[in-house]
Structure formats: C-alpha cells, structure tokens
Amino acid sequence: MLATLVETKEMTETVVASIVAGIGITVIFSIAIWGAARFIDLSRSERPVAAGAAAVVTALALAGTIGSVALGIIVMTSK
Amino acid sequence: MSADVILVIVVGTALAFDFTNGFHDTANVVATSISTGAARPRVAIAFASILNFVGAFISITVAATVANDVVDAAVVTPTVVFAGLIGAITWNLITWYFGLPSSSSHALIGGVVGSAVAAAGLDAVLAGGLVGKVLVPAVVAPILAFLVAGVSIGVIYRIVGKQRPGVVTRGYRYGQIVSGGMLALAHGSNDAQKTMGIITLALIANGTLGAGSDPPTWVIVSSATAIALGTYSGGWRIIKTTGTRIIKMDAAQGFSAQGAGAAVILASTHFGFPLSTTHVINGGVMGAGAAKRVSAVRWGVAGNIVFAWLLTLPAAAAIGGITYGVTRVFGTGALGPVVVSILALTLVAFAFFKRSQQGAPVPAS
Numbered sequence: 351m352l353a354t355l356v357e358t359k360e361m362t363e364t365v366v367a368s369i370v371a372g373i374g375i376t377v378i379f380s381i382a383i384w385g386a387a388r389f390i391d392l393s394r395s396e397r398p399v400a401a402g403a404a405a406v407v408t409a410l411a412l413a414g415t416i417g418s419v420a421l422g423i424i425v426m427t428s429k
Numbered sequence: 430m431s432a433d434v435i436l437v438i439v440v441g442t443a444l445a446f447d448f449t450n451g452f453h454d455t456a457n458v459v460a461t462s463i464s465t466g467a468a469r470p471r472v473a474i475a476f477a478s479i480l481n482f483v484g485a486f487i488s489i490t491v492a493a494t495v496a497n498d499v500v501d502a503a504v505v506t507p508t509v510v511f512a513g514l515i516g517a518i519t520w521n522l523i524t525w526y527f528g529l530p531s532s533s534s535h536a537l538i539g540g541v542v543g544s545a546v547a548a549a550g551l552d553a554v555l556a557g558g559l560v561g562k563v564l565v566p567a568v569v570a571p572i573l574a575f576l577v578a579g580v581s582i583g584v585i586y587r588i589v590g591k592q593r594p595g596v597v598t599r600g601y602r603y604g605q606i607v608s609g610g611m612l613a614l615a616h617g618s619n620d621a622q623k624t625m626g627i628i629t630l631a632l633i634a635n636g637t638l639g640a641g642s643d644p645p646t647w648v649i650v651s652s653a654t655a656i657a658l659g660t661y662s663g664g665w666r667i668i669k670t671t672g673t674r675i676i677k678m679d680a681a682q683g684f685s686a687q688g689a690g691a692a693v694i695l696a697s698t699h700f701g702f703p704l705s706t707t708h709v710i711n712g713g714v715m716g717a718g719a720a721k722r723v724s725a726v727r728w729g730v731a732g733n734i735v736f737a738w739l740l741t742l743p744a745a746a747a748i749g750g751i752t753y754g755v756t757r758v759f760g761t762g763a764l765g766p767v768v769v770s771i772l773a774l775t776l777v778a779f780a781f782f783k784r785s786q787q788g789a790p791v792p793a794s
Contacts, residue, residue: 357561360700364566365573367699372577372692373584376685380588383600387592419607422692426618426699427487 375418382411432635434763435507438770439631442514444655447624449521450533451481451659454620457710458613458660461683467605477613478661484617485653490701491619492644495626498558498701500541502633502640504549508756510631511766512547515773516540516749522780523744524737531737532705536745537623538563541630543746544753566702567738571712574693578716581685586721589681601680608687615694616706617656623703624652678718686713708734 385408392401458481459473468476496502500509517533517540524531538559545553589597625644628651632638638645644652678686690706690713697704711734756765 357565357700360702361565361569364693364696364700364702365569367696368573368577368689368693371696372689373581375692376581376688377584377588379604379684380585383597383604384589384592386600387589387596390593390596415607419611422611422695423487423614426695 371418371422375415378411378414378418382408382415385411431762432507435511435766436631436635436637438763438766439507439511439514440628440651442511442518442770443624443627443631444651446514446518446533446537446627447621447652447655448659448662449518450620450624451478451656451661452663453521453525453533453659454616454707455660455663457707458616459609461678461687461714462605462609464677465602465605465680465683467602467680467683468609473609474661476610477616478657480610480613481617481621481660482653482657484614485621485625485649485656487614487618488698489622489625489643489649491622491698491703492625492629494558494562494701494703495538495623496629496633496644497641498555498562499538500545500630501549501553501555502630504553505545505630505634506548507631507635508761508766509544509548509753510541510627510634511769512544512753512756513537513541513749514627515752515769516543516745516747518773519748519752519776520741520745522777524741526780526784529733529737529740531741532567532707534620534623534703534705535563535567535738535741537627538703539742539745540749541627542742543749546746547750547753562702564742566697566704567708570693570697570702570704571708571734574689574709574712575716575719577692578686578689578713579720581689582682582717582720585681585685598680601684604684605680605687608684608691611691611695612687612710613660615691615698616710617653618698619694619704619706621652621656622698624655625649626703628652678714682717682721686710686717689713689716705738708738 385404385406388404389401389408392404455474455477458477459468459470462468462473463470467473514537517536520536520540521531521533542554542559585601589600625648628648629638629642629644632645632648633640633642690710693709693713694704694706711730715731752769756769759765759768
C-alpha cells in the first residue's frame with residue numbers, strides 16, 4: 351500500500367542528487383582549500399614549482415566548485 | 430461580492446502567514462554563518478532576505494503540489510482554505526508561546542487537510558499526494574541532511590585535517606558565503622512556494638483560475654516579497670539574542686551543515702516536495718555536530734523536534750477543522766471568516782501581550 355503511494359523514482363533521485371551535490375561540492379571545495387594551504391607552506395619553504403602546482407589545483411577546484419553550483423541552479427530552473 | 434471578500438481575506442491571511450514564516454526561520458538560515466564569524470549579522474540577514482526573494486522565482490513545482498496534490502481542489506472553497514490558514518497560524522502561535530520547534534509548513538498542510546475533511550469528508554484528501562509528497566519526504570529529508578552533513582564533515586577533516594588551521598578556517602568562512610547564500614535561496618524556493626500554492630488553491634476554489642493552473646505572476650511576486658520582508662524583520666530580533674540561540678561550531682562544520690541543507694532542500698524543491706526547511710537545516714547542523722563529537726549535539730532539541738513533528742499535522746488539522754465549523758455557524762458568506770479573523774487577531778495580540786509580560790519565548794532551536 352505504502353509502496354504505491356511513495357513516489358519512488360522522484361524520492362530516489364532526490365536522495366542521489368542531495369548526496370552528489372552536498373558531498374561532491376564539499377570535496378571539490380576542500381581540495382581548493384587544501385591546495386591554498388599547501389601553496390602557502392610550499393611558498394614559504396621556497397619550492398616554487400610545487401607551490402605553482404598547488405596553486406593550479408586550487409584554481410581548478412575553485413572553478414569546479416563555481417561550475418557545480420552554477421550547474422545546480424541551472425538544473426533547478428530548467429523544470 | 431461575498432466570495433470576493435473571502436478571497437481578499439484568504440490572500441491577506443496567506444501573505445501574513447508567509448511573513449511570519451520568514452520571520453520565524455531567519456535564525457535557521459543565518460545562524461550558522463553568524464556563529465562561525467563568516468558574516469556579520471546585518472550583512473547575513475540582508476543577504477538572506479534578498480536570496481529568499483530570488484529563490485521564490487526559481488521554481489513553481491512545490492506550489493503546484495500544494496495547490497493540486499494534497500486536497501481535491503474541486504471540493505475546496507475559499508472558506509476551507511481560510512480555515513486551514515487559521516489552523517496553521519494558531520498552531521504556530523501556540524508552539525511559539527510554549528517554545529516548541531514546530532514546522533510552519535507541516536502546520537499549513539495539516540490545517541488545510543483538516544478544514545477540507547471538515548467540509549467534504551475524508552474523500553477531500555488526496556492520500557497519494559499527502560503520503561508520497563508530504564509525509565515521506567518529511568521523514569526522509571532531515572535524516573538525509575543529517576547523513577550528508579555528517580559524511581561531508583568527515584571528508585573535510587580527512588582532506589584538510591593536517592593543514593594550518595588559520596588558512597582552513599578562513600577558507601571555509603569564505604565558502605560559507607556561498608553555502609549560506611544557497612541555503613537562503615533554497616529556503617525562499619521551498620517555503621515561499623507553499624504560500625503561492627495556498628493562494629492558487631483559493632483562486633481555483635473561487636473559480637478565478639482553472640483546475641491545475643500555475644500561480645499567477647502577482648501571486649509569485651507578493652509571496653516572494655512577504656517572505657523576504659519577514660526574514661529581514663525577524664533578523665533584527667535574532668541579532669540581539671545571537672549569543673544564546675546559536676549552536677557553536679567551526680567554519681568547516683557550518684559549511685557542511687549549510688551545504689547539506691541547501692542540497693536537500695533544492696533537490697526536493699525540484700521534485701515538488703514541500704519540506705519543513707526548519708527540520709532539514711536542523712538535521713544538517715546535528716549531522717555536522719555529531720560527526721565531530723556526539724555529545725556536541727543538543728539531543729534534547731532533537732527530541733523536541735520529533736515531538737513537535739508528530740504533533741503538528743494532527744493538531745493543525747484539528748484546529749483547521751474546528752475553525753471551518755465555526756465559520757459555518759455564521760453561514761456560507763463572508764461573515765464567518767470576518768468574525769474568525771477578528772478572533773484570530775485578538776488571540777495574536779493576547780499571546781504577544783502575555784509573552785511580553787513573561788519575557789522571551791524558549792529558543793526553538
């Protein structure tokens with residue numbers, strides 16, 4: 351009885367979307383912060399190549415974060 | 430003429446409900462950002478108000494659910510909608526008076542269901558919509574927010590746990606500007622749409638709109654404005670009591686709690702599930718707290734939320750049903766809603782007077 355009333359497909363998609371968006375964006379943003387922290391440490395220890403790589407990681411992760419948020423808003427407004 | 434008077438009362442009451450919803454929920458939306466120092470109170474509240482307004486425009490799926498999937502619009506009259514709104518407002522007032530953390534959304538749906546049952550019997554309730562789109566998401570969403578926030582904070586500590594705390598804290602404070610903004614956007618999108626749905630239901634019941642219609646633009650704009658003004662007004666009260674009402678957490682926890690809450694609410698809004706944003710946000714906060722230290726969570730508050738959740742739908746439904754009965758004592762015209770409106774305003778004034786004599790209500794969350 352309950353199974354016929356529950357909108358299983360929409361509910362499952364809500365759960366999956368929440369997990370992917372909630373945890374996914376957290377992971378990408380955390381990588382950006384990790385990169386920024388490493389960049390500062392490596393710059394102080396005068397390792398420019400490694401610091402540059404950390405800066406690139408930060409930039410890419412920040413771009414990924416912004417892109418993910420923008421994608422989420424586009425998906426929200428598309429229905 | 431009589432029907433138009435009732436419709437005007439319903440629209441006014443619905444917008445007042447929307448205002449109080451924003452007023453009541455300001456703390457939930459901005460508390461985390463203020464608590465972690467990510468934003469100053471004035472900035473956080475102004476930002477949340479603007480994004481509440483914008484959020485109301487990004488979707489109408491929840492409004493469609495409230496208007497078409499909970500009760501049978503064919504047997505609903507504007508008086509039924511009015512009685513439902515009074516049921517919700519009265520229950521909100523009672524829970525505010527006693528400091529119970531209840532959901533305005535559940536009160537609204539419970540009130541309308543109760544008045545519809547009183548007017549047309551159990552056949553007026555669309556069981557599939559009520560269970561599938563309201564009750565099940567009401568249980569799943571806060572648990573989901575709890576789990577997503579808990580896993581998120583675990584991942585955060587794994588990735589940045591060995592880095593300099595200063596850099597990490599500053600980073601997540603900046604992140605909270607985005608996650609707090611998304612949470613305010615999500616709140617506006619889900620909560621403002623409930624008012625849109627209720628006004629649309631009244632317009633359909635009055636014959637102004639056809640069955641299955643979407644909310645007209647003026648309904649969307651007025652609902653967005655009411656919730657944004659409510660959020661802004663509620664904020665000034667919160668500023669004064671920030672230190673005592675907000676759960677202390679670090680910036681990373683705040684980021685994961687807000688991110689989880691925003692993700693769950695926005696995903697649910699996309700599929701037209703009218704949630705209790707209060708419960709989802711609290712679920713996220715508790716998840717972020719429990720993942721770090723179980724004892725950090727105020728489990729007593731969690732218990733109060735569950736208690737209020739169980740009570741809200743039936744209590745608001747009962748008040749909505751009784752209110753409908755009272756309005757019918759005065760016939761089917763506008764006299765009943767007018768008399769009940771005066772009684773409700775008197776009750777509101779009395780409750781505020783009594784509360785002002787006893788001091789501030791017990792913090793809800």
